[in-house]
Amino acid sequence: MTRTLFRGTSVQRSSIALAATALFVGSITACTSTNNSDTADHLQSLRDAGTITVGFAGEAPYSFEENGQLTGATVALHREIFSQLGIETVEGVNADFGSLIPGLQANRFDAVSAGMSILPKRCEQAAFGDPEFNYTTALMVPSGNPKNLTDMESIAASGAKLATMTGAVESDYADQLAIPAVQVASPQDGMDAVTSGRADVFALTAISLNWMKNNNPGADVDVTDSFVAVINGIPQVGAGATVFRTDDTELLNAYNEELAKITSDPQKYLEIVGPFGFTENELPDPALTTEKLCTGGA
Known part of the structure; x- marks a missing residue:
């Protein structure tokens, strides 16, 4: 620390x-x-x-x-x-x-x-x-969003490799939806996982992902529209x-x-x-x- x-x-x-x-x-x-x-x-x-x-x-x-x-x-x-x-x-x-x-x-x-x-x-x-x-959640994906991911359910349906930040609420969403997820220690590690191909998608708050994309103009990534995750039919308002x-x-x-x-x-x-x-x-x-x-x- x-x-x-x-x-x-x-x-x-x-x-x-x-x-x-x-x-x-x-x-x-x-x-x-x-x-x-x-x-x-x-x-x-x-x-x-x-x-x-x-x-x-x-x-x-x-x-x-x-x-x-x-x-x-x-x-x-x-x-x-x-x-x-x-x-x-x-x-x-x-x-x-x-x-x-x-x-x-x-x-x-x-x-x-x-x-x-x-x-x-x-x-x-x-x-x-x-x-x-x-806040709401968004997804960081490779440019062009080749797997057409839009929300947590689409990740589960596609079998895409997901990265989430240890302790973040998106890790809880993945657990509750039975989506296997690679745990990363920081937002930068999540973006690196996507750009290196170790993950197809990184889930985090929309404002964090948009900040990262805007401050890393050379990164070959896109950020999806934000969404409110739904778990067991209940919107997860954050x-x-x-x-x-x-x-x-x-x-x-x-x-x-x-x-x-x-x-x-x-x-x-x-x-x-x-x-x-x-x-x-x-x-x-x-x-x-x-x-x-x-x-x-x-």
């Missing part, structure tokens, strides 16, 4: 001697709250330290590193919200998507910053904030949120209060996440609550 710091709108990096680096890392460990077991005072301890640690999975355009800087729509939301809570510095720990909730449970970070889909199984393990994004430990209710409630000020104001919402390709189509539906999604309802 790699560790990245951002404060305000820029990432500060220094090239210093190994001993000084060790001292700096030690000071960061001392001032962050990942070792603080007193959850009743967790929010205050974060304010006192001025630092929060978040786990992210390198999925553009939600949270990822670009030119050594941590960026993305979720990161932008966190800069705004945590600063309003009196926490000016966010430390980012890069981990595989499937390791994010285990890392949260193990106190490696204070929250998960990855636009993670709110699913009943995940809600049993961690506490999800209010929805930040609505929404992503920030994730907290189950007993971290004070931090969760404070976060949700600030988030509501943003999602209730489309102009402000788009000012923050619009630069990363998000539109009002991704603005959370007020009727699609975390409580409903955690119980499998829509």
